[in-house]
Amino acid sequence: MKVTFPHMGNLYIVLESLFENLGTEVVVPPFCTKRTLELGVLHSPEFACLPLKINVGNFIEALENGADTIVMAGGIGPCRFGYYGEVEREILKDLGFDFKMVIVEPPKNNFLKLVSDIRVLTNRKQNSLKNIIKAAIIAWKKAILLDIADMKLSQIRPKEKIKGQTDKKYKEVIHKIKDIKKEAELDEYKAVMLETFDSIETIKDKTFPKIGIVGEIYTVLEPFVNLDIESELNSLGAEVYRSVYLTDWVRINLFPSFLKPKDYKEMLKLAEPYIKRFIGGHGQETVAQIASFAKNGFDGVIHLLPFTCMPEIVAKSAIPRVAKDYSIPVMTLVLDEHSAKAGVRTRLEAFIDMINQKKEMSEDNSYLSKIYHENSELDNKIVLSNK
Secondary structure (H helix, E strand, C coil): CEEECCCCCCHHHHHHHHHHHCCCEECCCCCCCHHHHHHHHHHCCCCCCHHHHHHHHHHHHHHHCCCCEEEEECCCCCCCHHHHHHHHHHHHHHCCCCCEEEEECCCCCCHHHHHHHHHHHHCCCCCCHHHHHHHHHHHHHHHHHHHHHHHHHHHHHHHECCCCHHHHHHHHHHHHHHHCCCHHHHHHHHHHHHHHHHCCCECCCCCCCEEEEEECHHHHHCCCCCCCHHHHHHHCCCEEEECCCHHHHHHHHCCCHHHCCCCHHHHHHHHCCCCCCCCCCCHHHHHHHHHHHHHCCCCEEEEEEECCCHHHHHHHHHHHHHHHHHCCCEEEEEECCCCCHHHHHHHHHHHHHHHHHHHHHHHHHHHHHHHHHHHHHHHHHHHHHHC
């Protein structure tokens, strides 16, 4: 058995670790490229979401490299993601590929069902529950470190004194996390990783706009699909924070209820005035996270979605009200195979320019207000002294 899976950010490192520790050979698809996209577009329905097309391209390239088993996540609710696996299976069969597809559905609090699916993929009877849990813990700790590294990258890179230093350190960290095999080494490496990022020289005497990114998880996490938007924003002098990271998705969708984030439901309440119930995908979270970013002092939000994504289209209809109520600018980027980096860059430049001008006006108004109050106090003192 040679297992493969789609690319989504650094997910490949986590899954490769999990399956290799359970004795399963892994064929990681080549990183997403123009060829990946072209293959997916050629063989997928025209109005399918961009993530499905990229997934099809990933699977074709992995099967060409010797994979024989595909792992794909399932889904529930109105979002079409729940049908991806079945549609992709039929496309690949029509192309003549011989393979097995295992669709891992959300466990719905039945954690043993998830363990059972993993055991099928390992194809080894000796993989006891204990071994699976041990491998899962190592993979989980890698996911945590990878998310921290991603956060540090997008927060430090715009402030670096020596351009390119943060990217260099980030690549070193990612390679190290990928190579670590033991849980204890991962625990020890966390402090080393933080020291590595802390050692980067940064600009201290300047404020940088804080931008939040919300939207459909795949377009938020996969840099090839979002045209490397975090790097683009960093180059424009903005700190970037995502609304969702890989470990967030795992906690919410795969963990038993008692391990789910305690503040998740509270956060969702911020969406209730605009979207009162689950609408599939991450639509409800998108609205709630915009409000959350605004409450936490962010300067702007960028909303990412694949073309024709129903949950995010519903969320998009509510965004003007959210933006107005919370006084925060929001820009929506709809992504498909025709999206171009130059066009997106132009829109990002305009968005950041607008935010910087707004901040300057706010600072000027604060300064004028301060002068006004100081002069008013001085006038009052003069009046009192004349009396």
